[in-house]
Amino acid sequence: MTSVPPLNVLIIGSGGREHALLHACQASPLVASIAVAPGNGGMATETTCHPLNVEDVPATVTLAQKLGTNFVIVGPEVPLALGVVDALEAAGIPAYGPRKDAAQLEASKTFTKDFLLRKKIPTAAGEKFTAAQPAIDYLQTRSFPIVIKASGLAAGKGVVIASSLAEAEQTVRDMLENRRFGSSSEEILIEDFMDGEEASIMLMVSGTDYLMLPPSQDHKRIGDNDTGPNTGGMGAYAPASVVTPAIEQRVIQEIVEPTLQGLAADGITYRGTLYIGIMVTRDGPKVVEFNVRFGDPECQILLPLLATDPVALMYACAQGKPLPKDIRFHSGSAAIVVLTAAGYPGEIRKNDRISLPATLPENSQILHSGTRRAEDGQLYTSGGRVIGAVARGPSLATALQRAYQLAEEIQFAGRHFRRDIGARQLQRDAQSPH
Ligand SMILES: Nc1ncnc2c1ncn2[C@@H]1O[C@H](COP(=O)(O)OP(=O)(O)O)[C@@H](O)[C@H]1O
Ligand SMILES: [Mg+2]
CATH class of the missing domain: 3.40.50.20 (Rossmann fold)
Structure with a gap:
């Protein structure tokens, strides 16, 4: 290098x-x-x-x-x-x-939909609107459920999956006429619903050169078995075998390569993390969205899986240099369990005192989010997602066992965490012969 x-x-x-x-x-x-x-x-x-x-x-x-x-x-x-x-x-x-030009891939969902459709990259069919009536006319021609998205940044709250025309119409009016997301919903995207299982693909990109990190899956709902309201992310694990080697090949050929080539052809240089949210459908992988930075909490499990120095990779990307070819990963899996504050994801309570364990399980770490260190040196909760218990292990079961042991030992009033992080993958592992 x-x-x-x-x-x-x-x-x-x-x-x-x-x-x-x-x-x-x-x-x-x-x-x-x-x-x-x-x-x-x-x-x-x-x-x-x-x-x-x-x-x-x-x-x-x-x-x-x-x-x-x-x-x-x-x-x-x-x-x-x-x-x-x-x-x-x-x-x-x-x-x-x-x-900024490349960051539009996250900052404007309509920019991205135009790009994907223009480059014939698999994604849901969709149309953009700035006025309610044409949007409602369009809705009449679609089937339900249908997905309505504020085009701009909305901190993960700007997407509604409407199950009926009435609900969709109300959502359109809310976003376009009542400006529910301020300037972020001046323009909306209406797209067809994709049925399947979601996964996250994260790339470190230096122009058209890139490194694909292991596929991961996060857990967005507050409650076990994907119940309750959406959150910023309650946990994640990697690798996620819903992205089989065959799906991964299709992601590379049908999504990653045409995206990076397409950006370059449009005169946009991409450097940094490209997060591709995919839906694994019956017809193969399709793009749900792009993010232009590491996912949180996915970042917390992907960096520990990299045996090559991530800083060397990030610096090469920032300079637009080719990435080294000898990149190595740790074998096994990593998992994170996110601990949240009382009330989250609604009105949260702050200033609950946090106590941390003195020793950590093997290959585990505590990663803070909504915490504050007070004058007295004590730690207090200061946000909805408070802390993540992260662990790596030779198997997902071991990684989870370590992460959950750690989560139990991080204590504060009102603490909540999901008990089923990675459960789907454990089921898949149990079903597939080794
Ligand atoms: N076309 C779609 N079909 C099915 N589900 C979708 C579709 N688009 C979005 N979703 C669901 O809504 C979630 C949020 O949408 P996304 O485009 O990722 O926006 P954001 O992360 O900015 O809120 C996705 O993770 C997915 O679960
Ligand atoms: Mg998303």
């Missing part, structure tokens, strides 16, 4: 994903110093956290300059959509994450 200067890294973000990135930086021989902005209670015990509004692009550049940063890793999507990477690059600071 080409020579890399000692890296003074700045990590942007405050969730479990960024805590995982921090651990990856701590383990990397390439990294000389690490700062985080704004960070959380867990990261604050391990490195310096700087206050930052991550939506303030000029402030981010100023902070990076002040710290002598020569590599920025951007966690969340909003700063990417606002062009933070363009601004950092203009200041001579390489950054991991796509530029």
